[in-house]
Amino acid sequence: MDIIKGRQTQILTKGEGPDKIACEKKSLAGSVSQRACAFCGARVVLYPIADALHLIHGPVGCAAYTWDIRGALSSGPQIHRLSFTTDLKEKEVVFGGEAKLYGALTYLIEKYHPKAAFVYSTCIVGIIGDDVEAICRKVGKEKGIDVFPVMSEGFNGTKKDGYKIACSTLSRLVGTNNDFTPSKPSINILGDFNLAGEFWILSDYYRKMGVDIISCLTGDGRVDEIRKAHKAALNVVQCSGSMMHLAKDMKEKYNIPFMKVSYFGIEDMSEALYEVARFFKSGEMMDNARQLVRDELQQLLPALQQYRVKLEGKKAAIYVGGAFKAISLVKALRLIGIKTVVVGSQTGNADDYKLLKDLCDEGTIIVDDSNPNELSGFVQLTGADLFIGGVKERPIAYKLGLGFCDHNHERKEALAGYEGMLNLCLCL
Amino acid sequence: MRPAWGKHRFQRDKCCVPIIHGSQGCATYIRRYLISHYKEPIDIASSNFSEAATIFGGSDNCLLAIENVISQYKPEVVALASTCLSETIGDDMGLFISNFKQATERKKLPHFVMASTPSYQGSHIDGFHEAVSAVVRAYAEEGLATNKINLFPGFVSTEDLRQLKEIFFHFEAEYILLPDYSETLDNPVWDTYMRIPEGGTTIEEIKGAGSAKASIELGTILNKGSLSGRVKNNGLSLSGAGYLGKKFNIKKYSTPLPIGVNLTDKYFSCISEITGKAMPEKYSRERGRLIDAYADGHKYIFGKKAVVYGEEDFVIALSAFLDEIGIAVVLAATGGESNLFEEEVKKYCPENRGAMEVRNVFDFEQIHEWCKKNETDILIGNSKGYYISRELDIPMVRVGFPVHDRLGGQRIKHLSYAGTQELFDKIVNTLIEYKQAHSPVGYSYM
Numbered sequence: 001m002d003i004i005k006g007r008q009t010q011i012l013t014k015g016e017g018p019d020k021i022a023c024e025k026k027s028l029a030g031s032v033s034q035r036a037c038a039f040c041g042a043r044v045v046l047y048p049i050a051d052a053l054h055l056i057h058g059p060v061g062c063a064a065y066t067w068d069i070r071g072a073l074s075s076g077p078q079i080h081r082l083s084f085t086t087d088l089k090e091k092e093v094v095f096g097g098e099a100k101l102y103g104a105l106t107y108l109i110e111k112y113h114p115k116a117a118f119v120y121s122t123c124i125v126g127i128i129g130d131d132v133e134a135i136c137r138k139v140g141k142e143k144g145i146d147v148f149p150v151m152s153e154g155f156n157g158t159k160k161d162g163y164k165i166a167c168s169t170l171s172r173l174v175g176t177n178n179d180f181t182p183s184k185p186s187i188n189i190l191g192d193f194n195l196a197g198e199f200w201i202l203s204d205y206y207r208k209m210g211v212d213i214i215s216c217l218t219g220d221g222r223v224d225e226i227r228k229a230h231k232a233a234l235n236v237v238q239c240s241g242s243m244m245h246l247a248k249d250m251k252e253k254y255n256i257p258f259m260k261v262s263y264f265g266i267e268d269m270s271e272a273l274y275e276v277a278r279f280f281k282s283g284e285m286m287d288n289a290r291q292l293v294r295d296e297l298q299q300l301l302p303a304l305q306q307y308r309v310k311l312e313g314k315k316a317a318i319y320v321g322g323a324f325k326a327i328s329l330v331k332a333l334r335l336i337g338i339k340t341v342v343v344g345s346q347t348g349n350a351d352d353y354k355l356l357k358d359l360c361d362e363g364t365i366i367v368d369d370s371n372p373n374e375l376s377g378f379v380q381l382t383g384a385d386l387f388i389g390g391v392k393e394r395p396i397a398y399k400l401g402l403g404f405c406d407h408n409h410e411r412k413e414a415l416a417g418y419e420g421m422l423n424l425c426l427c428l
Numbered sequence: 429m430r431p432a433w434g435k436h437r438f439q440r441d442k443c444c445v446p447i448i449h450g451s452q453g454c455a456t457y458i459r460r461y462l463i464s465h466y467k468e469p470i471d472i473a474s475s476n477f478s479e480a481a482t483i484f485g486g487s488d489n490c491l492l493a494i495e496n497v498i499s500q501y502k503p504e505v506v507a508l509a510s511t512c513l514s515e516t517i518g519d520d521m522g523l524f525i526s527n528f529k530q531a532t533e534r535k536k537l538p539h540f541v542m543a544s545t546p547s548y549q550g551s552h553i554d555g556f557h558e559a560v561s562a563v564v565r566a567y568a569e570e571g572l573a574t575n576k577i578n579l580f581p582g583f584v585s586t587e588d589l590r591q592l593k594e595i596f597f598h599f600e601a602e603y604i605l606l607p608d609y610s611e612t613l614d615n616p617v618w619d620t621y622m623r624i625p626e627g628g629t630t631i632e633e634i635k636g637a638g639s640a641k642a643s644i645e646l647g648t649i650l651n652k653g654s655l656s657g658r659v660k661n662n663g664l665s666l667s668g669a670g671y672l673g674k675k676f677n678i679k680k681y682s683t684p685l686p687i688g689v690n691l692t693d694k695y696f697s698c699i700s701e702i703t704g705k706a707m708p709e710k711y712s713r714e715r716g717r718l719i720d721a722y723a724d725g726h727k728y729i730f731g732k733k734a735v736v737y738g739e740e741d742f743v744i745a746l747s748a749f750l751d752e753i754g755i756a757v758v759l760a761a762t763g764g765e766s767n768l769f770e771e772e773v774k775k776y777c778p779e780n781r782g783a784m785e786v787r788n789v790f791d792f793e794q795i796h797e798w799c800k801k802n803e804t805d806i807l808i809g810n811s812k813g814y815y816i817s818r819e820l821d822i823p824m825v826r827v828g829f830p831v832h833d834r835l836g837g838q839r840i841k842h843l844s845y846a847g848t849q850e851l852f853d854k855i856v857n858t859l860i861e862y863k864q865a866h867s868p869v870g871y872s873y874m
Contacts, residue, residue: 004496027452029476029489030496036460037453059512059547060763065457067812081815082793089548093516123451123513124548127482154451155477155513372471373500376621391460395469399618 001377004031010369012353015362021353023368026158032371034319034392035346037154039122040066041162044409045242046118046150046169048193049221050074053114055084057101057132058122062154063087070409072193074220075200079112088124098130105139105147115223116146118169126153146223148172159321160241160347167245170217170226174250177227185280186212188232188256190247191239192263194219195409198416202263205273205417209288211280217243230254234279236261236272241322241347262324263416264424265332266297296418304336307425312337316428317384319367319375319393320407323348323356329388329407330359336425341382344370372396386428403428443504443624444541447473447493449486449521450511465830466586466613466838468625473497477513486514490524491531498538501623505631508542509559515546539631541566550651551763553739556583557651557667560606564668567631570676571639576602577702578643578678580668582650582685582741583829586614587839591847598708599699604633604640606668614838642679642702643669646686646695647741649766684776685741686843687851688749689718691776695844714845721849722753725856728874730754732859733802737795737809738828740764740772740788746808746827747784748776749848755806755855756780759798761790792816806859811837823862825854 003011009022027033043066047054056063063085074080086104088097101119109117117139121132132149140147152165187206192199199219206213214232215225230250235258237247247258259279261272270293277285316338318329323345330340343356344367356366365378376396379387387397390408397404405427407415413423448455455474462470475493477486490508497506508521521542529537543562545555560580581592589610596603611627637643650667666674673680681702686695692715696707707715732755736746740762747757757780760773770786777784787794796816799807807817807824811831817824831837841847860874 002499004500006496026478027474027476028492028496030447030473030493030500032455032471032473032500033452033476034456035452036456037451039451040453040457060551061454061457061547065453065461068815069460088512090546093512093548123477123482123511124516127513127516154453155479155482157479158452371500372469373623380621391463392456395463395467396621398467399469399615400621401617 001374001381003374004028007031007374010367011374012357012366014357014360014364014366020350021357021366021368023353024160024347024349025369027369031369032373033346033369034371034390035159035369037159038156038162038165039120039152039154041159041164041242042150042152042166042169043120043162044070044193045163045166046218047080048072048074048218049116049118049223049226050080051077051115051222053079053084053108053112053117054082054120055086055101055105055108055117056120056122057086057097057125057130058088058120059124060085060087062120062122070193071195071411072219072409073195073197073200076222079114084108093124093128096128096130097125098135101130101132101135102139105135106143109139109143109145109147114145116148116173118148118150120150120152122152123154126151126156146173146176158347163242163347164245167243167249170246171249171253173223173226174246175227175230175254177224180228180231182212182214182231182233184210184212185282185285186214186232187234187236187276188214188229189216189219190235190237190258191243192216192219192416193239193409196411196414198263198414198420201414201417201419205292206276208292209273209277209285210282211276211285217246230256232256234259234276236276238262238272239322239324241324241349241352260324262328264325264328264420266300266335266418266421267331268328269417269421300418300422303422304425307428308336311425311428314338314385314428315341315383317342317375317379317382317387317389317402319344319370319387319389321346321390323352325407327352327355327359330356332421332424336428338386338428340364341384342367342375342378344368344375376400388428444507444628445471445473445497445501445503445505445624446507446509447475447490447497448509448511449475449490449493449514449519450477451513452476454511454513461830462613464832467835468613468615468838470613471501471623475514482513482517485517486519487524487527490519490521491528494525494528495532498534503538503624505539505541507559507563508540509545509555510543512546512548515544539567550765551739553583553741553764554651561651561666561668561671563634564606564637564671567634568638568672568676569635571636574602574636574639574641576604576636576640577699578604578606578637578640578669578672580606580643580645582645582647583739584646584685584843585829585838585840586610587841588843588847591841591844595696595699595711595844598710599703599705601699601703601705604637605629606634606637637668637672638676638678640672640678642681643672644681644683644695644698644702645669646683648682648684648744648772649740649764649768652766652768684748684772685745687745688752688848689715689722689845690752691745691748692844692848711845714849718845718849718852721852725852726754728856728860731756732805733758734806734808735759735761735795735799735804735822737761737790737792737807737813740766740769742828744769744773744776746842747773749851750808751777751779751781753852754779757784758802758804759785759787759795761787761795761798763789763791765789796820806855808855823858825851825858827851
């Protein structure tokens with residue numbers, strides 16, 4: 001199989017060749033990367049904050065393509081599902097877009113009364129040099145709400161750099177309400193986006209354990225909850241690729257410890273609950289967690305058996321955004337007898353890939369920032385029976401007659417938690 | 429948000445791989461948007477701008493992207509489209525291509541085509557026509573006159589393209605379809621993975637466009653008109669057929685998209701005039717059946733009020749059809765900005781033009797607000813209007829592009845008598861279903 005020059009080091013077969021994989025690089029020009037840009041990274045992380053206004057300062061395309069693209073559910077307001085844009089035209093590119101931004105922001109705030117506003121800079125704004133920060137400050141003062149510039153010009157790094165940009169923005173919002181004292185042991189959930197209501201499943205588990213959740217960043221997110229997030233005792237971080245930056249920042253500023261967890265698959269899900277109980281050193285919490293896991297597994301394991309019978313011995317390919325998710329999936333698949341033969345991610349780091357490598361069987365192909373040609377080649381090379389991926393991987397699988405499971409932004413079935421494990425099997 | 433999503437979409441020539449010269453997201457988002465409609469693998473490369481490229485120019489990225497696309501895909505054509513980023517920093521893609529040709533050690537090089545498609549100029553449909561026109565400008569050649577007809581179908585569904593080809597087949601007329609993505613964006617299932625899907629118009633065929641007998645372009649606005657702020661350049665903003673007329677003196681027939689009896693008649697009479705042949709029997713029978721259906725269905729739809737939205741030429745044709753069957757188009761809306769829309773749409777709606785509101789540069793929220801204030805019986809347009817339909821309980825018929833929340837968006841038939849027949853049945857049945865579902869009596873006859 002021919003791999004384009006410059007990509008070889010980002011591919012690894014366990015047990016053969018080099019030990020380490022190159023990652024966290026910019027995508028190679030012309031490779032048809034499955035990644036998007038820095039703007040995309042920032043946009044998808046902040047997107048689920050439901051009572052904020054999200055205004056994209058740029059041409060209409062950047063807003064149209066990100067309109068309602070995440071299945072991030074809200075239990076209340078739905079402003080986040082509208083993708084507002086300043087619709088920059090050639091005139092503004094020449095003469096500047098600040099006046100249009102000011103007008104749009106003012107109009108939208110008056111019309112929708114959001115709790116805060118995020119203004120995303122796109123490529124063109126970075127070039128023409130609009131002072132977005134100043135306009136945000138001005139409108140914020142006039143309208144009496146927080147207006148945050150998100151400096152997410154598309155060329156400003158990879159999708160992962162966009163996550164960091166979003167985290168820096170969130171960091172400005174966290175800690176703006178000091179009048180709150182939590183009454184119970186409490187945590188923040190970082191890196192869950194409430195796709196298909198997954199956060200609701202998780203918060204239910206933690207509540208049963210006796211743990212309060214102050215805020216979720218950013219699934220079913222609310223501006224006022226994020227303001228007091230710094231009052232939590234612990235940050236529980238999933239999708240570490242996107243939220244680690246904020247977790248570290250909060251550790252530094254507010255001395256809040258964090259832990260990395262995953263909610264996919266039985267092992268990782270249970271561990272995510274036990275870890276929290278261990279952190280609070282509470283026997284009662286641990287007992288509650290054990291009881292919860294026992295109850296859930298009593299229902300789940302017999303239900304899984306019927307799928308295991310059908311799925312045992314199948315081979316799977318996984319290509320997802322974050323590597324931590326991939327790690328959980330490998331474990332979850334193993335539980336039902338499926339062997340992972342190809343696994344990769346858009347944004348994994350060296351530690352993630354080391355974990356993946358240790359976890360996988362000999363001969364498994366591990367890949368960073370892949371493209372359709374490679375993925376289709378790997379699938380055929382390894383004889384994979386099914387594929388777990390997103391929108392852009394789906395047609396590759398279907399064209400080749402492979403089973404496919406959507407593990408993407410717009411999924412409608414929850415895949416986290418115990419319930420999610422069952423859904424995953426059903427899907428497979 | 430505008431009803432029109434931004435910018436470019438390179439037409440699929442045979443064995444063509446597009447490169448978008450800009451940030452990674454510009455390529456990935458378009459892929460995602462198109463894949464969600466066509467349910468096909470769609471590979472679009474990016475030159476992946478970094479901050480350094482933004483400051484010092486994107487030449488290196490562009491050259492590397494071209495090299496990597498050639499080595500991966502071995503395409504016959506590499507098509508480059510610019511973005512707001514590359515246009516504004518002043519990158520000269522033409523120069524990059526010629527530098528690439530000079531520096532490369534490759535003996536066999538693909539053809540190159542490029543289109544200027546910054547997102548801040550016009551909407552996706554302007555980018556579409558610009559790309560079509562760019563291909564024709566690059567390859568059409570003078571030659572011995574043939575009997576072929578150049579057909580510029582505009583942005584229609586893959587099923588529509590197949591229908592248009594079939595009409596030529598039954599006329600026994602030769603044609604050059606520009607563009608033809610009927611197969612490339614709607615391939616059958618594969619045994620082995622194809623890096624470039626099969627189908628499309630060949631460069632040889634496109635060369636022949638310069639010696640054809642006539643050109644037909646579907647749509648009367650295309651990329652004409654006053655795009656806000658666009659620097660006027662007549663050479664650039666000519667449509668494909670317009671260019672061929674000017675350059676090679678090929679007679680141009682401009683007619684709206686053939687939806688409805690009147691407009692389809694117009695289209696068939698163009699072909700008849702060029703070929704000197706009468707309408708094949710197959711189509712006169714389809715036409716007859718359609719008119720028969722109009723009579724059967726008229727009492728369920730007469731006087732209903734429709735809101736229609738989408739690309740200008742598409743809305744014009746749909747409105748003409750609705751006007752012809754007795755549905756009043758109360759709002760015709762588009763994100764387009766040619767300023768020709770109102771005049772054109774009213775021209776083809778003789779029955780209800782007086783009561784019709786026509787809006788250009790109109791977005792979904794404006795349609796939403798409008799529908800709250802005005803009585804509307806049915807929404808007709810792409811799937812992005814679904815939230816309005818859901819919130820205000822207005823039945824909706826999905827047509828055009830994109831259809832992201834249903835299967836088979838690419839196979840929706842809109843054109844010719846047969847396509848109109850399907851649209852007509854769908855509209856009538858949607859209105860009947862709505863009435864039935866909201867009726868206290870579960871009646872079982874119409």
